[in-house]
Amino acid sequence: MKKQSIIFSIILAVFFGFQSCDIDEKIIDEARGEDLLINADPLDLLAPAYNNMRRVYGHRWFFALQTFSADEGMLPTRGTDWFDGGVFQELHKHEYTPENRYTTETWGHITTGMAFAFQAISYLEEGTQEHAEAVGLLSHYMWVCLDAYGQVPYRGITEINFSTDPQILTGTEAVNTIIANLESVMSNLPTGKNTVRFNQDAAKSLMARVYLNKAVYEDRYASNFSFSAEDMQKVIDLTTEVISSGTHTLETDDYFSMFDPDNENHPEIIWSAKNELTSIRIGGRSVTRNTTNGLSRGLIYFANDGTTNLTGSDAGCTLPGFLDTWDAVNDPRYYKENYPNEAGTIQFSDYKMNRGFLEGQLYGINNDAGTPIFNGDGTIDIVAVQLWNKDETFANHTREVSLIAENQSVGVRVSKWSIDDIGTNRDDTGVDIVIFRLADLYLMRAEAKLRLGSGDALADVNAVRVARGGDSFAIGSAALEDVYNERGFEFYWEYHRRTDQIRFGTWEDTWTDKTDTDTNMRIFPIPSGPIAETPGLEQNPGF
Known part of the structure; x- marks a missing residue:
């Protein structure tokens, strides 16, 4: 195992263990770094880098940056709620600054x-699976940093010296480094199905995503991006390898099952950030909060006195312009009814949350202190969902909404990710955060074929559509606009929209309460503190 001459103190803080596949992060108190790490179990060294992925993909961090700045989502100020110093309004209006809380915390x-990944790499033996996984995790963090901020602090993956200043990679250099690092460890990464360990298919998926966006990363402020034939062919080759392996298959029965609490090793998922149910409340870092921020308080439980057992939130919603692109009647990804959304009764055994876009008057379960009220025939009462606001109005989610919302009810809510019904105001969840899934590879390949001008892009688009809605759901032709729209239908609320909008040239368009057309807003500002502390790190243009 590699050693370093530098002795440093560390505290590895953990919220809960990454327990799948025997990775279990142990709490380690202050200790001499070299003494502690040289003899550490390789899986203990990997765990912090894996666990921290939940922070990046938390509902207020990369999710907020990718969703609430794009045309698919908004988090309005509702009365006195959710102003939060204007941070969400800044994201939506493209007026964010280096002081914005969520651009700063995401960085x-x-x-x-x-x-964490650098630390693991420096103490893991080269040539081992664990070392390769650490390089893979580092590469993914580097991609998120490049995509969101345009600059990547980097220390290399051999003979890492923490006493020296990092390099600052941008553009072509950053892209080439990510690709080279992944290629250098590819043969040591595991194969087969394991959605919570970084493996060869995750590496190939990441490389395809980098190549697809390479033209953007190399010339961030271009009026038109120049997608090279070589890069598009790389996308085609990499996605074809994963698709043709047969390790993963498209979901054909229930689209929303990919976002359920038992989604680990789902046939379509390639790689995800592992979540775990835990007794520790982890402050909103779990993906279930992406759902609760899209619902109304009390949607699951409606207390008789209107004050207790309130579950969910009244925050985020989607936008009318985005909804207008949908075939809301025929697209199964738009809405799934698990219980009748109407006044009446249902069988308790059939109770599950409705999924997708929640529009209009909503109904929930009448209960007594959290216990559903059963009727004599074994059914339970359904009542109109009561919002948690001062006048106790009922939820009627209209399409029209603005950043200063009329009330807590307006705005169509999004219930794509499942809520774990495990108690009042819980943040932990068993829903793993999907990062790569097979549909993305089909649609990346279709886009690359269209940009290359060669290959059957329509077959790839229809592979996804037929999996979702059967043969009648296929379309007759596919242009780039069709792929763009299909990505919106397929990946809404999944951390894709901002990146897709920039690549397809719609980022400077206008939508509800957003008119800014400044190309500098294609990347986020670097926080002031890191700029002051890190030589070579410079503020992005326009900030």
Whole structure:
């Protein structure tokens, strides 16, 4: 195992263990770094880098940056709620600054993850699976940093010296480093199905995503991006390898099952950030909060006195312009009814949350202190969902909404990720955060074929559509606009939209309460603190 001459103190803080596949992060108190780490179990060294992925993908960090700045989502100020110093309004209006809380905290989570990965790499034996996984995790953190901020602090993956200043990679150099690092460890990464360990298919998926966006990363402020034939062919080759392996298959029965609490090793998922149910409340870092931020308080439980057992939130919603692109009647990804959304009764055994876009008057379960009220025939009462606001109005989610919302009810809510019904105001969840899944590879390949001008892109688009809605759901032709729209239908609320909008040239468009057309807003500002502390790190243009 490699050693370093530098002795440093560390504290590895853990919220809960990454327990799948025997990775279990142990709490380690202050200790001499070299003494502690040289003899550490390789899986203990990997665990912090894996666990920190939940922070990056938390509902207020990379999710907020990718969703609430794009045309698919908004987090309005509702009365006196959710102003939060204007941070969400800044994201939506493209008026964010280096002081914005969530651009600042996301940078911190990304660079912390990189530090954990660097630390693991420096103490893991080269040529081992664990070392390769650490390089893979580092590469993913580097991609998120490049995509969101355009600059990547980097220390290399051999003979890492923490006493020296990092390099600052941008553009072509950053892209080439990510690709080279992944290629250098590819043969040591595991194969086969394991959605919570970074393996060869995760590496190939990441490489395809980098190549697909390479033209953007190399010329961030271009009026038109120049996608090279070589890069597009790389996308085609990499995605074809994963698709043709047969390790993963498209979901054909229930689209929303990919976002359920038991989604680990789902046939379509390639790689995800592992979540775990835990007795420790982890402050909103779990993906279930992406759902609760899209619902109304009391949607699961409605207390008789209107004050207790309130579950969910009244925050985020989607936008009318985005909804207008949908075939809301025929697309199964738009809405799934698990219980009738109407006044009446249902069988308790059939109770599950409705999924997708929740529009209009909503109904929930009448209960007594959290216990559903059963009727004599074994059914339970359904009542109109009561919002948690001062006038106790009922939820009626209209399409029209603005950043200063009329009330807590307006705005169509999004219930894509499942809520774990495990208690009042819990943040932990068993829903793993999907990062790569097979549909993404089909649609990346279709886009690359269209940009290359060669290959059957329509077959790839229809592979996804037929899996979702059967043969009648296939379309007759596929242009780039069709792929763009399909990505919106397929990946809404999944951390894709901002990146897709920039690549397809719609980022400077206008939508509800957003008119800014400044190309500088294609990347986020670097926080002031890291700029002051890190030589070579410079503020992005326009900030």
